[in-house]
Amino acid sequence: MKTIKVMMRFPASQTDKPVTSYLVRDYNLVFNILQAQIHPGMRGELTMELTGSEEDLANGIAFLRGEHIEVVVVSRSIVWDCDSCVHCGACTAVCPSAALSLGSDGLLSFDESKCVLCELCVKSCPLSVMAVNYTEN
Amino acid sequence: MTRTFDEINDKIRRGQVAVFTAEEAVEMARECGVSEAARKIDVVTCATFGPMCSSGAFINFGHSDPRIRMTEITLNNVPASGGLAAVDTYMGATEQSRTEGMSYGGAHVIEDLIAGRPVTLRASSPGTDCYPRRSLEATLTLAELNQAYLYNPRNGYQNYPAATNSSGRALYTYMGTLLPDYGNVTYSTSGELSPLLKDPELRTIGIGTRVFLAGAQGYVAWQGTQYTRGHDAYEDGDDFNGATLAVIGDMKRMNPRYIRAAVFPRYGVTMFVGLGIPIPVLDEDLMDRLSRSNERIFTQLVDYSTGRLSRPTLGRVSYAQLRSGSINLAGRVVPTAPLSSLYMAREIAALLKQDVSRGEFLLQEPVEMLPVSHPMNPMAGVKEERLP
Ligand code: SF4
């Protein structure tokens, strides 16, 4: 089993098709919607996690592309808006991997290589300066 | 060696004053001793930049034509008090938006105003003979308001217990996210930089003291709400805890860098307020207090797992231990994290030092001292309720 993140761009003609239910029914994939912007009859964008075997994932993506849906495998990362940060340290209280830490100068530092993408900091920062970012692979 | 406020202000005017930040003063006393430090230092600047829920703004909008006596008021859809005169209001920092819930609140309205961003006022009224108008909508900026001043009923907490959580589930509190099973410890003062910890007997801080409030020169207006002295259960020996300050300052002179709206998840809206206070070194005794470092300043560690009024305390920790990043608790090493920004507190202390040194900030002797003894009582006349 493997989990990947995909961003799908739907053409206007496809926004009312229940493609996600085909992924479940025909390709044994489990999905988890992360971000959705779909308006029936217009272009839409959907970012979701898909879990399944390598083979099912490949077949599911091939199916989507056959439906004229643009599919990009994306990676998730955490971004820190340093300029808006007040270096309070509240995020360091929940970070399980010490990716976030306060230096002796009182400044927050973010070591992305240690980040385990748990998103706890995103939920705990009182100024909403930690965010999840999805980028195309 | 003694000094008076007047002597120090004379030195400030002549450009001959020796000003140190609280951290620098601690260092100086460590190097050359308290007596020598008292001789060398005239003023010590203290500061804090932390979440302070008990904050808010008084605003006067000016009259509309025809006049209205506003009874229902919102600013950017956040309700403000309709319980004052015609076009006056109080916008409380923790008030939440009617449309956006806790992601936008009174603190954000205040921050938007200070940053110069336009804010939408909506008001309604039953109408009276002298105030016939029944509703209005207006877009306003801070510069267009007659008066806009912060009046924060409780800021500058002398000391505040550190928080942890012995329960099996995460708690979302004004002390941040407390992870289950003693997963972390949070604390919220600037320790050795914190004004009321450096003049713990409030010898120089009282009504009328001039302070740095979010970039403006403001004043201590009164004792803060829940001000307690001499009656505090935690007060043992050198631990001082319960004093608070009500502070006032002109929003038109504030800087948005030193006041920031914040949201604690699943708790609500609050506001980071930058507060700085210069403390005059009146004598060696005060210098001795000012020289106390984080190793010598303590707070209680409190377990937030109960919803009851009285929470169990788990002991006493120093700010040096809290600052180190972890403490030993229940036989484990538990990570510690602050909620108030040391970085910003240092910046404010340095800025205040600069203002005093340049003669732009004179010290104001209190016109009245705050009480040396004051109790804090629980609510009267209310029945105890069982927790679910
Ligand atoms: S909680 Fe937010 S504002 Fe505070 S240090 Fe972390 S990222 Fe910065």
Ligand code: SF4
């Ligand atoms: S996502 Fe998790 S691991 Fe990464 S920085 Fe945030 S809290 Fe730390």
